[in-house]
Amino acid sequence: MSRFVRSSKYRHVYGTCAKRDFCYDNLRVSANAWDTNLVKVNPLFLSVNWQASGGGAFAVVPLSNVGKLPENYPLYRGHTAPVLDTDFNPFNDYVVASGSEDTKIMIWTIPETYDEDLEFVAPVSKLSGHGRKVGQVLFHPVAENVLASSSADLTIKLWDIEKGQEKQEITGHTEIIQSLAWNYNGSLLATTCRDKRLRIFDVRSNKIVQEGPGHQGIKGSRVVWLGDTDRLATTGFSKMSDRQLYLWDANDLAKPLKTEFIDTSSGILMPFYDADTKMLYISGKGDGNIRYYEYENDAFFFLSEYKSGESQRGMGFLPKRSVNVSECEVARAYKVGNTLIEPISFTVPRRSDAFQSDIYPPAIGDEPALTADEWFEGKDANPKTIDLEAGFTVKEKKEFAPSAPVEESKTPETASPKNEKDYQNAYHELRKENEDLKGTLSQRDVKIRVLELEIEKLQQQIAEAKLTKEDPKPNGSAEEATKAESEEKESNDDE
Template sequence: MSRFVRPSKYRHVYGNPAKKEGCHDNVKVSNNAWDTNLVAANGKYISLNWQSSGGGAFAVIPTNRTGKLPDIYPLCRGHTASVLDTAFSPFDDGFVASASDDGTIGLWAIKGDEFDQLDWSDKERERNGGIKDIDPIARVSAGGRKVGQVVFHPTASNLLASATGDHAIKLFDVTHSSSSSSSPSISLRGFTDSIQSLDFDWTGTTLIATCRDRKLRTFDPRSGEAPVQVVESHGGIKGARVVWCGDKDRVITTGFSKMSDRQMFLWDTNNLSKPLKSITLDSSSGIVMPFWSDNNICFLAGKGDGNIRYYELESDELHYLTEYKSTEPQRGLTFIPRRHLNAEDNEIARAYKVTGSMIQPISFTVPRRAESFQADIFPPAPSAVPSLTAEEYFKGKRAPRNMVSLENGKISSSTTLPTAAPSTPTVTAPAPAPASAPAPVPPVDSSPAPAPVPAPAPATASAPAPAAAPTPIQTNTSSPFTRDFASRNEEPRSTFALLKDDSSVVNGSNEGSRSKSGDESEAIIEKLRIQIEERDTRIRELELENEQLKANQEKVRAALLG
């Protein structure tokens, strides 16, 4: 009896860790017990909460400076207490914000020449007075108590959200030339305990947050400081996290049950009365950090774990794919924006993992041998061009994200229109019962299910009308993605796509049904595609085994000769 497996382009995604010479060694990770990811990154820099004396500090490390860092490293200093969190602007790779236990937010402009001093000789270093630290361009007072998290707005430039120690989320208009400010532009309240995690939706219209009081809250920041929805979430008091599922009206939360089992919930943000899907992961004690990829994949990394699991969201089901396994436990983890990925190597995600004294890049790759651009696994990514200014956002304007093609670097507006936050009254739902299944099992499915297409929700009467989508932006000819496509008028198409087109022609104008022969052809084609993916994966495994055997042979030869 044949066994059918749910088809997926990402079933054989594997994590490829960098070798030691490609890692960032000799880092001094902060020992502060506050629960954050400890690290943030983009394609150019990595920021790490640093263990230092004399006030708080964090380090910014260029991604191209691998190997062992010097013992004396230029740090970003300016706080009087420990740095708890950092975040890079999605629109400026050199602009970073830091949250501190001293109740302030630091704003930093990294230009790159600060790291030239690392190449100085001992005489040059002595002549210049030693290594110089980096000073902030501005500091923002957030109310006198600790600032636990900072998150940049996804569409408005220089708009920063922060979770403060007085149980509030405050939004600030920060610019490179701004001076110190003490009054936030917007304050969101209604929390009764420490805020553990927060995230914006695709257009930044709605904000969602988890709290130590075991509740999940959504806000429309421009409609008032009170939450729109309040529901019971995970029953455990330990750290809960939330991440928005891209342009969908779905969120994923991770947390603990009352019995201390680690859980993952999928929610419909239009109605948070109960989760759509609940999965019990295991009984480990480490906090689970969720990360979303626009390939409809959610990565889960537990603190203290060595493994990274990933699930695919399809038709409101979280299908377990596989996991990256490692013996090195992670203290923190972050993923870079998709616009910085290497599409030529079919890299769909890249993480930076913090271990004891090292930051290790991990590249997640789809095993394919095709040399042309794989459009089906590389949808357009959010670009570095903002759709709004902070001032326009505060005036009520909404706009879709600007997207960049990973094939040719062209920038255009997202097809997903902004929507208003759900205007349903605040509700409180009972905590859902923990799932009884100990581990997710991929369901059996013989045919591929079509990906859900999110429909824009109608704007409420109290919400401002959506702004017109901005016109496409002229392509930057200096972009590394730009290529010469003048010699052809259409994109290269795979044999599978052509066969699908042929079957659609045979079917005629009746798009609502397919002939029996067409179904059989697609089933055969899909089966062949799965077999090819399995063969490529096996080839990759054999290549890795061969490399390991060669390395062992070299060690034996060196031992015999020595």
């Protein structure tokens, strides 16, 4: 029997971890249990959720700033509860959004230089509207300044961050939303949910286009779109806690097209898809390895696996436009440990030093194809692409000036804690203020109930008075008639 080996340009892709000197050390990564990737990366910076006392914070580290971070590294403070997720604006590398347990979303601009005098970075905009903690924030892949956020209040909101306005609210989930994913042109949004359902939304009209049963395990599930196709991939668990990979047709979510058994483990799987190479990278929380597959003809073909003895808590991938094409790098991952973030470079071995056009098709660039107003009006467009042969250069900082800046950012120094004691005092003050607000609300609820009872009593009295006013008329006329008859009878008797 003859054996055929499927040909692939990426069969021998291998991952290489950077040396310790080129990693990011001395980090205090957040210990919050909310399921996010903990890190996001763009061509200039990486952001990581920070373990901070007295409120919420995250750090933004320039990619060139490798090595051990100083103890007093400047943090992005402003949230009053732990930061759960961050995301960089794909069309402005100096703008980052954050979501927190305090129900707020904040927009920040990143300074071009970090010096010793920089102690505090203030938000330029604050978005309020969610009723509970904000678990994910995700920028639109095509339209400028459009942000999606999901919350434990079971809603997804769409924001125009430049105007500081909520433009749309998406409803339809019955449990906490676990992951979000835009399709290639940003016209649809796929979600996984704790109710074990996979949904696809037309977000501008708040309609569920497709819905079907997802992974049936109780642990977290994730979803990604497979480039410009109408296919999706999800990772999750079976009822027996087997880790699974599903392939879906976006036009019919009744059942998956393909199912793949990964292994039996407890760590949540994080999928990342590279549309240029058609490779799917899957890393598990608590694992030390990264599996990668090639997608072709509605099937996933296992290529290889990066193995490490150090487990990962989170993972982020660099945008394709900024990989090192001179070394045939097709992807770069940033692996989060307890105090360390390690870059892992995935390369295709080639002997020639020339540009390899077969593994570097035009990549998604940093120019928006639509404005926020155009997209909300109903227009669609594919992302603008760039040719990597000429090389990608980061543009100069583009100023971001929201029309509704946050007032608190004018005087952040007066409220910024300086040490652990200040953080504890600030925490207790905020807690006391929260308790006072709860007491005020409960008192108002009591007053409202008393007023409602009084209104009901008045309405009842008015109704009784109305009945009393209507009833005497026939009774009175009868009494008058009886009196008239008796008088007439008496007069007759006298005669």
